[in-house]
Amino acid sequence: MALSYLYATENDVKAKLLGLDVSDVPDSLISKITTHYIPYAQRDVDSYCGQNFDATTTEEFYNGSGSAILPLKHRPIREILNVTLYLIPSAQWFQFKRWFYVQNTNQLGIQVARTGGVEPKNAGLTDTDIPITTPYTFAPGLGFTNSDATPSNQTADFLNNETQYGKTDVFVNTTLGMLTIPPRVLFLEGQAVPFWNYTWLRGTQNVRIRYVYGYSDPTQPDDLTGKPNGSLPLEITEATAALAAKYVLIDKGIFQGAGATSISIDGVTKNYGTMPYGNLITYLQTSAENTLKRYKYAGV
Secondary structure, three states: OOOOOOOOHHHHHHOOOOOOOOOOHHHHOOOOOHHHHHHHHHHHHHHHHOOEEOOOEEEEEEEEOOOOOOEEEEOEEEEEEEEEEEOOEEEEEEEEOEEEEEEEEEEOOEOOOOOOEEEEOOOOEEEEEOOOOOOOOOOOOOOOOEEOOOOHHOEEEEEOOOHHHOOOOEEEEEEHHHHHHOOOOOOOOOOOOOOOOOOOOOOOHHHHHEEEEOOOOOOOOOOOOOOOOOOOOOOHHHHHHHHHHHHHHHHHHHHHHHOOOEEOOOEEEEEOOOOHHHHHHHHHHHHHHHHHHHHHOOOO
């Protein structure tokens, strides 16, 4: 899967190399910072943390947990597109229609989702009149992926009030990546749901969820707040830049010493230890991992 954006810029990487003699670095290495070293480092960050952080749309099937709470595989949740509970794999049983986003700001104060919930345009009609389909299409300016400027094509509103909160059929904890069915689902739109105890009924791959997770591009205005610099945490950028700088130094060392651990010029010997820039390379690696520890995610 192609990267939707890079976690760091060329200047971020060069900042990690300040104070070093890079005059002998060939232009071919500098030109590879954006095309090779940052993507390599980004893969390292994702692998270490157990997930990617760039905004990503995914559709996943889960085994029903048997409780009211269902943890998702990725976080933070940026937008829910569809949530469906199946009684058996071949038959849809209940289509959730009014999800509401809660705990929308993470521990760093970054807004990861909007505050409020969705309301289908045909909320007062039965399913047999005009079927409610997801993903919803919203009015422009809401920051959602499915925004549509044509009023006739908008299938839902986004509201943040007590009435909408009371109608909620599933709460979305955006920072923890959890969906919770409230103890009461007041608006079932006339659907027949016999014997449902309002939990994620135990089953095999019987919950279908399509959603957007991750952070917005740090080089672009955030699509939720409109503020500059996106929402990607600074720690992710710093760790990516450090790891990319590590790759630059590894290749610079190979270029400078041809892989040797020491070189002798005019009777003067320079010892690199295990490899050229070995201590700094180790420092950059260790520093990046320490920075990323809070983002290390075991997954579900």
